[in-house]
Amino acid sequence: MGNEQGITPRAEDFSAWYNDVIMRAELADHSPVRGCMVIRPHGYAIWELMQGALDDRFKQTGHKNAYFPLFIPQSFLAKEAEHVEGFAPQTAVVTQGGGKELEEPLVVRPTSETIIYAMLAKWIQSYRDLPVLLNQWANIVRWEMRTRLFLRTTEFLWQEGHTAHATQQEAEEETQLILRLYRSFMEEWMALPVLTGVKTESEKFAGAVRTYACEGLMQDNKSLQTGTSHYLGQNFAKAFDTQYQTQNGELEYVWSTSWGVSTRLVGGLIMAHSDDVGLVCPPRLAPVQVVIVPIWKSDAERDTVLAVARGMLEQLREAGLRVELDDREGMKPGAKYYEWEGRGVPVRLEVGPRDVKREQAMLARRTGGKTPVPGSGLRRAGEAGRARWPQELLTAALARREENSLRGVTKEQLVELMNGRGGFAYGGYCGDEACEEAIKQETKATIRVLPDEEFRTDPGPSECVWCGKKAVTEAVWARAY
Ligand SMILES: [Zn+2]
Numbered sequence: 001m002g003n004e005q006g007i008t009p010r011a012e013d014f015s016a017w018y019n020d021v022i023m024r025a026e027l028a029d030h031s032p033v034r035g036c037m038v039i040r041p042h043g044y045a046i047w048e049l050m051q052g053a054l055d056d057r058f059k060q061t062g063h064k065n066a067y068f069p070l071f072i073p074q075s076f077l078a079k080e081a082e083h084v085e086g087f088a089p090q091t092a093v094v095t096q097g098g099g100k101e102l103e104e105p106l107v108v109r110p111t112s113e114t115i116i117y118a119m120l121a122k123w124i125q126s127y128r129d130l131p132v133l134l135n136q137w138a139n140i141v142r143w144e145m146r147t148r149l150f151l152r153t154t155e156f157l158w159q160e161g162h163t164a165h166a167t168q169q170e171a172e173e174e175t176q177l178i179l180r181l182y183r184s185f186m187e188e189w190m191a192l193p194v195l196t197g198v199k200t201e202s203e204k205f206a207g208a209v210r211t212y213a214c215e216g217l218m219q220d221n222k223s224l225q226t227g228t229s230h231y232l233g234q235n236f237a238k239a240f241d242t243q244y245q246t247q248n249g250e251l252e253y254v255w256s257t258s259w260g261v262s263t264r265l266v267g268g269l270i271m272a273h274s275d276d277v278g279l280v281c282p283p284r285l286a287p288v289q290v291v292i293v294p295i296w297k298s299d300a301e302r303d304t305v306l307a308v309a310r311g312m313l314e315q316l317r318e319a320g321l322r323v324e325l326d327d328r329e330g331m332k333p334g335a336k337y338y339e340w341e342g343r344g345v346p347v348r349l350e351v352g353p354r355d356v357k358r359e360q361a362m363l364a365r366r367t368g369g370k371t372p373v374p375g376s377g378l379r380r381a382g383e384a385g386r387a388r389w390p391q392e393l394l395t396a397a398l399a400r401r402e403e404n405s406l407r408g409v410t411k412e413q414l415v416e417l418m419n420g421r422g423g424f425a426y427g428g429y430c431g432d433e434a435c436e437e438a439i440k441q442e443t444k445a446t447i448r449v450l451p452d453e454e455f456r457t458d459p460g461p462s463e464c465v466w467c468g469k470k471a472v473t474e475a476v477w478a479r480a481y
Helices: 014-024 041-060 081-090 113-123 168-188 235-239 264-273 299-318 333-342 353-357 375-403 411-418 433-443
Strands: 028-030 037-039 071-073 092-097 100-108 132-141 155-165 195-198 210-217 223-233 243-245 251-253 255-262 290-294 323-325 347-351 360-365 370-374 424-429 446-451 473-478
Touching (some): 014 264, 037 041, 041 132, 041 155, 041 168, 041 264, 113 132, 113 155, 113 235, 155 168, 168 195, 168 210, 168 255, 223 235, 223 264, 235 255, 264 375, 290 299, 299 323, 299 353, 333 347, 347 353, 353 360, 411 473, 424 446, 433 446
Parallel strands (some): 290 323, 290 347
Antiparallel strands (some): 028 037, 092 100, 132 155, 195 446, 223 255, 424 473, 446 473
């Protein structure tokens, strides 16, 4: 934790800075239960805005919300071999209920594929029942040893999409559709540029055929996996005997996908944009987008200034913005500025007696700069601002990512970079897991993705960065959360 006044600078200790930003913005707190966090109202409001935007997109693409139980029979997990191997060490298991030993222990859901497939087996009979496009908003429990607020906690909130299709092609297309949906949400709402691509075997979801992911570069040059979309093939369908009758009357297993993002996104948002003053929140996800701070010395000034400030509040709300008027008594304007800056409010309007005379307000942006704005045109300015805001943070984040990406790295560069300043390192990969593992041992860096075409270097690398043999693909390495 930093001192009473401030926040540990990023350059000094990034991890302490991250915690200080969260505490000062009152986004979350540690709970009496080890590894579990309390999401405070300001942090939860950001999550709700994320939920709203994503939920709209899911529904626009034909998905429907449903809810499945928190408890999963332990035997269900064992039905898919890779799945149980991947998740068993992390599960919390209930063995007693109502004071009695349970006949079968219940796992607190670490993810819901198994219980959902058990139900789909019952609901899906023929090709007419397909596709099934489901989403669930829920909490998840994975027993974590080393936890960090929002990034890795024993219990967290997420959405998990689960779809079943008649053909392999449809399922593959769904996986890609969701990957694009996630990416556009992250760019447009979080102002976070992300790389997309496929994970290697060692990094994929337990039980998936292929895992696709979005990866964002944080300000400490570590990568954060912000979302995943899994193509499951027929793995779960076979484990749960989820078959359908084709148009020709034959029985076939369904093809399926699952995909998710979690409250980890709030952590990503913090680490992507915030500064040494506190939270910087992209405007579309800011619970308060504009705060109006009236300034007065005498009672007479107070009445005049407040009347004008209320008019401004009205105008900006009409412009569709989330606005607060901070008319608290007995608190200096400077103290109010400090508080709202720490909470990441994108724009502050200061209105004092002199501004009232000039029919203006002083507009201070959270990312810097102060300009007078005419009081009468606030509504239009607010509307224009809504269109312009997100782009600026995204541009800055994109520039930062590109500055910290190195293409065509040699073995020496990869080692130096990953043990030094970090960032994204693009290089050739032979496809041999031994190389992947050796790099991990030497540098703690992992292959984040085998990048999608638009992110690839042209011409691509010809040799594996580690062994020098022929490269079968380009890979992006980084240390990661
Ligand atoms: Zn190699």
